[in-house]
Amino acid sequence: MAEQVNQRIEDMINELEQMRRTDLYDDEEIKEISRKRKEFEYHIQRRVKQKEDFAQYIAYELALLEDISLRRKKLKFGEKKADIEYAIAKRLNKVFKQFIYRFQDDIEIYFEYIKFCRSVGFDYAMSGIIGQMLQIHGDKPKVWQLASKWESKEQNNLDNARNFLLKGLQRHADSEVLYLELFDIELITLTFKAESDEDREKQVKRADIVWRNGVKNITNVSFLFSIFDLCSKYEIKESFVDDVKQEIWSRRDDKDVWSYIASKELNGCHWNETEEFVDEENNFSKEVNYFIGVYEEALQKFPEVKLCTKYIHELLGADESVCNDYQKINAVKHAWMYGHDNGLLSNDMYAFGIEMFKLENEMSSEELMEILDSAAKRNPALRCIWEEKLLLHKPDVKKMMSVLQDAKKALKYDDLLYLYNLVLDNVESDVSLKNLYQKFQSCENAVLLAIKPKLLKKMYEHNGIKAARLLYEDLIRTPPTQVEVHLYMIDIEIAQDNPNIKSIRKCYECAVQHHGTENVDIWMKYMTFETEHNPQGAPAIYRRAVGMLKKEIVDEFIRAQTLAKIK
Numbered sequence: 001m002a003e004q005v006n007q008r009i010e011d012m013i014n015e016l017e018q019m020r021r022t023d024l025y026d027d028e029e030i031k032e033i034s035r036k037r038k039e040f041e042y043h044i045q046r047r048v049k050q051k052e053d054f055a056q057y058i059a060y061e062l063a064l065l066e067d068i069s070l071r072r073k074k075l076k077f078g079e080k081k082a083d084i085e086y087a088i089a090k091r092l093n094k095v096f097k098q099f100i101y102r103f104q105d106d107i108e109i110y111f112e113y114i115k116f117c118r119s120v121g122f123d124y125a126m127s128g129i130i131g132q133m134l135q136i137h138g139d140k141p142k143v144w145q146l147a148s149k150w151e152s153k154e155q156n157n158l159d160n161a162r163n164f165l166l167k168g169l170q171r172h173a174d175s176e177v178l179y180l181e182l183f184d185i186e187l188i189t190l191t192f193k194a195e196s197d198e199d200r201e202k203q204v205k206r207a208d209i210v211w212r213n214g215v216k217n218i219t220n221v222s223f224l225f226s227i228f229d230l231c232s233k234y235e236i237k238e239s240f241v242d243d244v245k246q247e248i249w250s251r252r253d254d255k256d257v258w259s260y261i262a263s264k265e266l267n268g269c270h271w272n273e274t275e276e277f278v279d280e281e282n283n284f285s286k287e288v289n290y291f292i293g294v295y296e297e298a299l300q301k302f303p304e305v306k307l308c309t310k311y312i313h314e315l316l317g318a319d320e321s322v323c324n325d326y327q328k329i330n331a332v333k334h335a336w337m338y339g340h341d342n343g344l345l346s347n348d349m350y351a352f353g354i355e356m357f358k359l360e361n362e363m364s365s366e367e368l369m370e371i372l373d374s375a376a377k378r379n380p381a382l383r384c385i386w387e388e389k390l391l392l393h394k395p396d397v398k399k400m401m402s403v404l405q406d407a408k409k410a411l412k413y414d415d416l417l418y419l420y421n422l423v424l425d426n427v428e429s430d431v432s433l434k435n436l437y438q439k440f441q442s443c444e445n446a447v448l449l450a451i452k453p454k455l456l457k458k459m460y461e462h463n464g465i466k467a468a469r470l471l472y473e474d475l476i477r478t479p480p481t482q483v484e485v486h487l488y489m490i491d492i493e494i495a496q497d498n499p500n501i502k503s504i505r506k507c508y509e510c511a512v513q514h515h516g517t518e519n520v521d522i523w524m525k526y527m528t529f530e531t532e533h534n535p536q537g538a539p540a541i542y543r544r545a546v547g548m549l550k551k552e553i554v555d556e557f558i559r560a561q562t563l564a565k566i567k
Helices: 002-011 013-021 027-044 051-075 085-102 107-120 123-137 141-154 158-171 176-193 197-217 221-233 239-250 255-266 272-277 286-301 305-316 325-341 347-360 365-378 383-392 397-408 413-425 430-440 445-477 483-494 501-515 520-533 535-548 551-566
Strands: none
Touching: 002 013, 002 027, 013 027, 013 085, 027 051, 051 085, 051 107, 085 107, 085 123, 107 123, 107 141, 123 141, 141 158, 141 176, 158 176, 176 197, 176 221, 197 221, 197 239, 221 239, 221 255, 239 255, 255 286, 255 305, 272 286, 286 305, 286 325, 305 325, 305 347, 325 347, 325 365, 347 365, 347 383, 365 383, 383 397, 383 413, 397 413, 397 430, 413 430, 413 445, 430 445, 445 483, 445 501, 483 501, 483 520, 501 520, 501 535, 520 535, 520 551, 535 551
16 A cells, blocks of 8 residues: 555656746645645555545645646746646546545535536546446436536537437436426427428427426426426427417416416416406506416415415516506505405515505505404404504503403413503503503403513603602512512612612512522622621621522522622
8 A cells, every 4th residue: 555655646746846846835835735645645545445535635636726726826827737737637537536436326426526527627538427427326317417418518419418318218207307308408409409490390399299298207287387487488489388388277276377377477478268367447567467367366266375475475576577666566455455355364464564554654544443453353363463453542542451452362472461562662641651550450460460560660761750669569569570670660769869778678678578589689689789888787688598598599699699709
């Protein structure tokens, strides 16, 4: 093994010398390149071959080629490429061949080798490697497709490409990718290669046979869509295109067919059968009218939320050549209202539609409320509907509470809590807030508990310190309370021009009374406060904390206190 490696290293001497003479690399860099190559050569010559050894060697040499290219550009030097780059490419070619020989079952290696050959211009090697790959991996349709693409795109030989595909289809009669590749080649030949009428007629027959054979073997309707898309791509007008359209239409028991035809109508490709679905009263372009007619007929047959969502999304993406922005908005409104009237809107679509109508500002509050009421009956679990209803009743607390009462019957806890917070955020007067609190007292305990901190904050912002103190007294009389309630009240008291120490201490006492068994942080805050204002009382609070806290968290409190003293 050592002899082989040394021989290979010796073969690299001229290449390394040329790198030095041309000043592409200095002596230290040359030594490092030589060392790395020797290391890689030993790895790939080991008795037990590893894929990673070959992959790393190849990656290193490819990176080196890239680096040489960059250095040449910088130095504006283009000589000695045959002695340097070509020598590296030849050695890489040998490494790739070893790699493939050792790991013939790994098709990715063949693909990487083909990419390498393309990049360095070793076209002569391509046919051989593709033939070898087909021999070993002919059970994979993609390999036949790759061979065909090489012949058609790189060699410009459509006959060879066609032959590869035909051989592939002999082994894979149900391969969609091979049929589509073959159909594509027939259409290319028909469009660009058929010069005489006789050649054109021959190619039309070939293309017709290909798609019909494909349909016999492939039941997936998406295959037909791809066939028709290829015809559209090459602007084929021959009669077999109408046959493809008829075949698609015959599969209309599949809802995807309706979506596909509708999207084609929007792009100006017309099916005569769709004309019966058009509502002449719709004041849109003929493409949009056909699109709407097809989708709404489809939704009669397949009343599904996803299909309706797709209907609206495709209208939103309509091209400017079909309808301007104003027409598009009107068409989208029409589609949204159709979905609303038929109970086919998703939660996201409801939210989108409501926002759209608000932005357009063409609908009165009464009209919007009518839609919201109808939507709430059809989809009562949708939070955004109740949210909009609340905002429409914003000035009237009684109506807002009435909406909340209705929402309670349909919404889950998190959504209901969101609405209560929304109401609090939109209170506009001191009196309204007080009235709201009276109403809140009759709501579920869980929701009231959750909004207590914000309620206290809002009461202070709207009605001042006295109202906040009264509310705090009320809240602590009806436990449980969150620790945030006490902390908010403490912050409020501290924020006063002349903070009342007794009031603050009272808040801390209430906090430890309610949360002193499991909340270390509130004891820490109480200790800090007491140390600042009454140092003699701090030890007593420390002893109380140790006595009240659960056993498993007492050590946590002691550690926290010790660290606080050190700081």
